[in-house]
Amino acid sequence: MNPLIAAASVVGAGLSVGLAAIGSGVGQGTAAGYAVEGIARQPEAEGKIRGALLLSFAFIESLTIYGLVVALVLLFANPFTG
Amino acid sequence: MIQSLFSNLTELSVGQHWYWTIGEYPVHGQVLVTTWFVFVIIRILSLSGNRNLKETPDGLQNLTEFITEFVRDIAKTQIGENDYLSWVPFLGSIFLFIFVSNWSGALLPWHVLEIPSGELAAPTNDINTTVALSALTSIAYFYGGLSKKGLGYFKRYVSPAAFLLPINVLEDFTKPLSLSFRLFGNVLADELVVAVLVTLVPLVVPIPLILLGLFTSAIQALVFSTLAGAYIGEAIEEHHLYPNTFWLLLKILKYFLL
Numbered sequence: 001m002n003p004l005i006a007a008a009s010v011v012g013a014g015l016s017v018g019l020a021a022i023g024s025g026v027g028q029g030t031a032a033g034y035a036v037e038g039i040a041r042q043p044e045a046e047g048k049i050r051g052a053l054l055l056s057f058a059f060i061e062s063l064t065i066y067g068l069v070v071a072l073v074l075l076f077a078n079p080f081t082g
Numbered sequence: 083m084i085q086s087l088f089s090n091l092t093e094l095s096v097g098q099h100w101y102w103t104i105g106e107y108p109v110h111g112q113v114l115v116t117t118w119f120v121f122v123i124i125r126i127l128s129l130s131g132n133r134n135l136k137e138t139p140d141g142l143q144n145l146t147e148f149i150t151e152f153v154r155d156i157a158k159t160q161i162g163e164n165d166y167l168s169w170v171p172f173l174g175s176i177f178l179f180i181f182v183s184n185w186s187g188a189l190l191p192w193h194v195l196e197i198p199s200g201e202l203a204a205p206t207n208d209i210n211t212t213v214a215l216s217a218l219t220s221i222a223y224f225y226g227g228l229s230k231k232g233l234g235y236f237k238r239y240v241s242p243a244a245f246l247l248p249i250n251v252l253e254d255f256t257k258p259l260s261l262s263f264r265l266f267g268n269v270l271a272d273e274l275v276v277a278v279l280v281t282l283v284p285l286v287v288p289i290p291l292i293l294l295g296l297f298t299s300a301i302q303a304l305v306f307s308t309l310a311g312a313y314i315g316e317a318i319e320e321h322h323l324y325p326n327t328f329w330l331l332l333k334i335l336k337y338f339l340l
Contacts, residue, residue, distance in 0.1 A: 058298075058305045062260070065267030072270065 001081045009078050013071035020067025027060040098200040110208055112197055117205040120183045153177055153307070160311030165230075165318055169311070172222055176215060177307035180206060184269055184299030188276075188292060204269055204299075212266040216258035219310040227317035235317070257313060261306060268302045 035053040039046050073079075102111040131146035139147050153174040157166040186192075187204020195202055205211045227235040239250045272295035279288040 054301060055305065055308070058301050061298075062264040062268065065271055066260075066263055068271055069263055069267045 005078070005080050009074040009080070013074040016067045016070045016074070017064065020064045024060050024064040027063075028057060031056050031060065100197050100200045110200075110210065112200050112202050113205050113208045113211060116183070116186065116192070116202055117211070120179060120186055120205060123182055123186070124178055149178070150174070156304075156307055157311055160308060161315040162319065165226075169222075169226070169314055172314075173307045173311050176219070176310055177303055180215070180265065180306055181300060181303035183211075184303060185296065187269065187273060188295045188299060203273060206265055206269045207273060209262065209266045212262040213258070215265070215306070216261035219261060219313060220254070220258045222310070223313045223317040226314050230318045238317075261309060265302055265306055268298060272298060 031053060035049050038049050099113075100111040101108045102114070103109075127142070128146060131142035135143060150170075154166070154170050156177070157170045157173050160166075161169055183205045187207060192202035227238075231237075239247055276288050276291055276295060279291055
C-alpha cells in the first residue's frame with residue numbers, strides 16, 4: 001500500500017470520528033439539559049421524558065456512528081489502496 | 083490454552099469473511115449461519131409460547147403476548163388507528179429479528195467457535211443484512227402507499243410545492259441509507275468497543291460495556307421498527323394539502339434538521 005495513502009487514511013479515520021463526536025456531544029448535552037429542566041419543572045412526567053430522551057439520544061448518536069462507519073471503511077475496506 | 087482462548091476472544095476481524103459460493107455469487111457464510119440460528123431461536127420461542135394457549139397466560143405465553151402488544155403499540159402510534167393492524171406482522175418480524183440478533187451477538191460467545199476465516203457475530207454486524215432490512219422497509223412503504231392511494235401516491239412528491247420535488251425524491255434514498263448505516267454502525271461499534279477492551283483487560287472490566295451494548299442494541303431494534311412504522315405511516319396517511327407558507331417552512335426546516 002502506498003504509505004502516503006495509509007497515513008492519510010489513518011489521520012482521516014481519526015478525524016472523522018473525532019469531528020463527528022463534537023456535534024453529537026453538543027446535541028446530547030443540550031437534549032439532556034432540557035430533559036432535566038423538564039423533569040425539574042414537572043417531575044410526574046419523568047417516564048415520558050426519559051423515553052423521548054433515549055429515543056432522541058439514539059438518533060443523535062447515530063450521526064457519530066456515521067463518522068465511525070466512514071472511519072471503519074478507511075481502515076478496513078479502503079477503496080484507494082489499489 | 084488460556085492464552086489461545088483469550089486471543090480467540092479478542093480477535094478483531096472487520097472486513098474478513100467466510101465466503102461461500104452459491105450459484106455464481108459469493109456470500110458471507112458466517113452471516114448465514116448466525117441468521118439461521120436467530121430464525122431457529124425465534125421459531126422455537128413462538129412455537130413453545132403459543133402451543134397451548136390459555137385464558138390466563140402463564141410462562142412463555144406471557145412473554146409472547148407482551149412482545150405482541152409492544153409491537154402493536156409501536157405500530158398504532160406510528161401508523162394510526164385505522165391501518166396499523168395489517169402492518170403489525172411486518173414491524174414485528176423486523177423488530178424481533180433485529181432484537182434477537184443483536185442480543186445473540188452481545189450475549190453468546192460466538193468467537194469461541196472457530197471458522198475458516200472471519201468470525202461469527204451478530205447477523206446485523208454485516209452491512210448486507212442491514213441494507214436488506216432497510217430495502218424491505220422501502221419496498222413496504224412504497225407498496226403501502228401505492229396499494230392505498232394508487233397513482234395518487236406520487237402526488238406527495240410535489241407537495242406541498244412543486245419545487246420540493248428533488249428533496250422529496252432524495253428522501254427516498256436517504257431513508258434506507260440512514261436506516262442501514264445506523265443499525266450497522268451501532269452494532270459494529272458495540273462489538274468493537276467490547277473487543278478492544280477485552281484485548282486490554284480480559285476480565286470483569288468489559289462487563290459494564292457489554293451491558294451498555296445490550297441496552298443500545300435493544301434501543302436500536304426499537305428505533306428501526308419505529309422508523310419503519312413512521313415511514314409506512316407517512317406513506318399511507320390521508321393526504322392533506324396545506325398550501326400555506328407555514329407548512330412549507332416546516333417542511334424545509336425538517337429537511338435541514340433531519
